[in-house]
Amino acid sequence: MRRITYREALREALREEMRRDSTVFLLGEDIGRYWGGAFKVTEGLAEEFGDERVRDTPISESAIVGTAVGAAITGMRPVAEIMFGDLTTLAMDQIANQAAKIRYMFGGQTKVPLVVRTPFGAGVNIAAHHSQSLEAWYMHVPGLYVAVPSTPYDAKGLLKSAIRGNNPVIFCEHKLLYPIEGEVPEEEYTIPFGVADIKREGSDVTIVATMYMVHKALKAAEELEGEGISVEVVDPRTLTPLDKNAIISSVKKTGRLVVVSEDCKTAGVTAEIAALVAEEAIDYLDAPIKRVAEPDTPIPFSPPLEEYVIPNEKKIIKAVKEVV
Amino acid sequence: MIGVVRSLMELPKEKLVEMYRKMFEIRSFEEKVFELYAQNMVPGTIHLYAGEEAVAVGVCSNLRKNDYITSTHRGHGHCIAKGADPKKIMAEILGKKTGYCKGKGGSMHIADFSVGMLGATAVVGAGIPIAVGAGLSIKLRGTDQVVACFFGEGASNQGTFHEGINLAAIWKLPVLFICENNLYAMGTRQSRVMLIKNIADRAAAYGIPGVVVDGNDVLAVYEAAGKAVERARKGEGPTLIECKTYRHKGHSRIDPAKYRPREEVEEWLRKDPIKRFKEKLLKEKLLSEVEIQGIEMEVTNEIEKAVKFAVESPYPKPEEALEDVYA
Numbered sequence: 001m002r003r004i005t006y007r008e009a010l011r012e013a014l015r016e017e018m019r020r021d022s023t024v025f026l027l028g029e030d031i032g033r034y035w036g037g038a039f040k041v042t043e044g045l046a047e048e049f050g051d052e053r054v055r056d057t058p059i060s061e062s063a064i065v066g067t068a069v070g071a072a073i074t075g076m077r078p079v080a081e082i083m084f085g086d087l088t089t090l091a092m093d094q095i096a097n098q099a100a101k102i103r104y105m106f107g108g109q110t111k112v113p114l115v116v117r118t119p120f121g122a123g124v125n126i127a128a129h130h131s132q133s134l135e136a137w138y139m140h141v142p143g144l145y146v147a148v149p150s151t152p153y154d155a156k157g158l159l160k161s162a163i164r165g166n167n168p169v170i171f172c173e174h175k176l177l178y179p180i181e182g183e184v185p186e187e188e189y190t191i192p193f194g195v196a197d198i199k200r201e202g203s204d205v206t207i208v209a210t211m212y213m214v215h216k217a218l219k220a221a222e223e224l225e226g227e228g229i230s231v232e233v234v235d236p237r238t239l240t241p242l243d244k245n246a247i248i249s250s251v252k253k254t255g256r257l258v259v260v261s262e263d264c265k266t267a268g269v270t271a272e273i274a275a276l277v278a279e280e281a282i283d284y285l286d287a288p289i290k291r292v293a294e295p296d297t298p299i300p301f302s303p304p305l306e307e308y309v310i311p312n313e314k315k316i317i318k319a320v321k322e323v324v
Numbered sequence: 325m326i327g328v329v330r331s332l333m334e335l336p337k338e339k340l341v342e343m344y345r346k347m348f349e350i351r352s353f354e355e356k357v358f359e360l361y362a363q364n365m366v367p368g369t370i371h372l373y374a375g376e377e378a379v380a381v382g383v384c385s386n387l388r389k390n391d392y393i394t395s396t397h398r399g400h401g402h403c404i405a406k407g408a409d410p411k412k413i414m415a416e417i418l419g420k421k422t423g424y425c426k427g428k429g430g431s432m433h434i435a436d437f438s439v440g441m442l443g444a445t446a447v448v449g450a451g452i453p454i455a456v457g458a459g460l461s462i463k464l465r466g467t468d469q470v471v472a473c474f475f476g477e478g479a480s481n482q483g484t485f486h487e488g489i490n491l492a493a494i495w496k497l498p499v500l501f502i503c504e505n506n507l508y509a510m511g512t513r514q515s516r517v518m519l520i521k522n523i524a525d526r527a528a529a530y531g532i533p534g535v536v537v538d539g540n541d542v543l544a545v546y547e548a549a550g551k552a553v554e555r556a557r558k559g560e561g562p563t564l565i566e567c568k569t570y571r572h573k574g575h576s577r578i579d580p581a582k583y584r585p586r587e588e589v590e591e592w593l594r595k596d597p598i599k600r601f602k603e604k605l606l607k608e609k610l611l612s613e614v615e616i617q618g619i620e621m622e623v624t625n626e627i628e629k630a631v632k633f634a635v636e637s638p639y640p641k642p643e644e645a646l647e648d649v650y651a
């Protein structure tokens with residue numbers, strides 16, 4: 001099958017949905033013809049669709065998302081780009097109080113078909129204002145969906161569903177994923193929200209991982225196979241809705257769970273998934289649940305410091321060996 | 325020495341020497357950072373201040389050591405102008421333990437509280453309300469300090485700009501809002517994101533003075549900032565000063581800045597603030613060629629020492645990542 005990058009897969013999804021539906025439009029800082037997006041995801045789209053539908057904005061995150069909300073409740077399907085995930089905090093009111101609550105609070109009169117695309121994640125030494133992983137913040141807001149694609153295939157299929165869906169979606173990308181390649185069919189497909197993907201089958205231990213951590217988990221799994229430990233890697237693909245069944249079924253099969261995520265440990269993605277299994281499948285566990293996450297610090301700049309706090313294969317392998 | 329400079333002659337020679345030295349120091353520093361970056365010695369990204377030296381130096385030459393500044397992602401020049409030690413700035417940029425932030429901050433997040441440099445934030449516009457808060461603290465503590473808040477024209481489209489300036493205005497806080505208008509925010513030309521030409525016009529909306537100055541003329545900046553400092557120290561409130569300037573390089577790292585017309589770049593290179601100041605000093609016979617060469621050599625040596633210090637310094641120990649989260 002054809003191989004393309006995560007970046008290209010996202011761009012294809014945007015292009016296809018814009019061709020398919022004239023209400024879809026993009027807005028964000030430097031996403032247009034002069035820069036093509038800080039990570040080049042939207043490169044070439046302004047040339048095809050024009051500056052009206054690929055709108056460069058001032059540096060005004062709150063207004064970008066707020067404007068998208070207003071357009072979404074009046075018949076458009078905006079896809080906003082926030083240049084760095086950390087900067088979604090500037091639009092927090094519009095995301096968490098407005099986009100997420102408008103439908104519910106107004107008694108279901110309207111819907112908010114809005115996508116906010118943004119890159120999270122560390123690993124490129126740009127310190128605490130440009131490296132966070134804040135997915136869990138958005139899991140905490142009822143009314144929002146949270147997508148966390150780890151491969152080009154998932155990125156394209158999920159983005160198309162996000163754009164066609166009728167709910168506000170925080171579409172989490174990862175800086176280190178943009179250049180990675182993977183198989184993506186030429187023909188049309190979408191991936192429904194709330195359906196996990198088993199990225200590798202195994203029988204001794206379940207690793208639930210998201211985004212860039214899926215790749216580290218897969219590398220760890222390969223190494224562990226050499227030592228006779230069979231690892232299953234479950235990628236939820238969306239955190240809201242969360243495919244609880246897939247996670248629980250895997251745990252029922254393996255009896256062991258390691259949860260890996262790049263965000264902070266406290267009240268984070270790993271906490272939610274561990275709690276789910278503790279609540280609903282504890283009888284199937286043969287060992288305590290292990291979590292591999294960021295140790296509750298801001299992301300430091302200097303390479304040895306950053307490396308120390310970000311989960312890696314070594315830490316994953318260590319956690320697996322503690323439970324098998 | 326605060327106040328209005330009618331001509332160069334009114335400034336003591338030491339002041340002129342100091343201003344030239346600082347501008348040259350910033351330029352040499354940034355050239356070194358660029359070189360080190362090209363040699364893969366700088367982790368992450370860099371945003372160079374080269375071309376905008378007259379702004380930081382013109383403003384900070386009016387400030388005392390205990391006055392404050394806030395800075396941005398393009399902050400090396402602000403640090404140097406406020407009197408921070410280039411050795412520790414360079415060490416921070418290379419991620420070393422001996423850097424100002426022990427390697428936790430890097431190029432975009434340098435602070436030196438010992439000289440009133442309250443820190444650079446990489447979140448565009450975030451420093452504006454923080455500067456206002458420092459101004460409020462000055463007022464509450466009853467001192468005559470002032471705050472200079474640096475930000476780009478791109479930042480002036482953030483809510484923080486409008487909310488912050490309005491607060492400073494109604495509370496008459498001693499803040500200088502220094503807009504470094506270098507025409508572009510990343511690839512976005514100012515004219516594409518605002519209908520007005522002068523950011524300073526926005527001051528009228530908040531009832532404070534707004535001034536436009538040639539940001540490549542250090543004396544013009546010095547004079548405008550001097551007036552604003554005087555006003556602030558007297559408790560008359562904030563001023564918005566817009567300095568028209570230009571960054572010599574791309575936005576960051578290896579941005580080739582193809583969105584800028586070549587003639588425009590060339591025109592601004594001709595208006596290089598250091599070259600202009602030097603020509604003026606020579607023409608008015610305030611400094612001789614020999615004196616200028618002396619300054620330049622001293623600075624070059626100092627920067628070499630800063631690089632050596634930074635390169636030879638150790639990295640922090642990995643576990644140090646866990647320190648300083650809480651006081």
Ligand SMILES: Cc1ncc(C[n+]2csc(CCOP(=O)(O)OP(=O)(O)O)c2C)c(N)n1
Pocket residue numbers: 029059061083087090397398446447448449475476477478479480504506508509510575
């Ligand atoms: C809130 C926020 N939005 C976007 C960015 C990404 N970004 C970094 S610098 C920059 C341009 C800033 O332009 P300006 O304020 O004019 O300063 P300049 O870079 O020109 O000095 C952008 C968009 C950011 N760091 N913070």
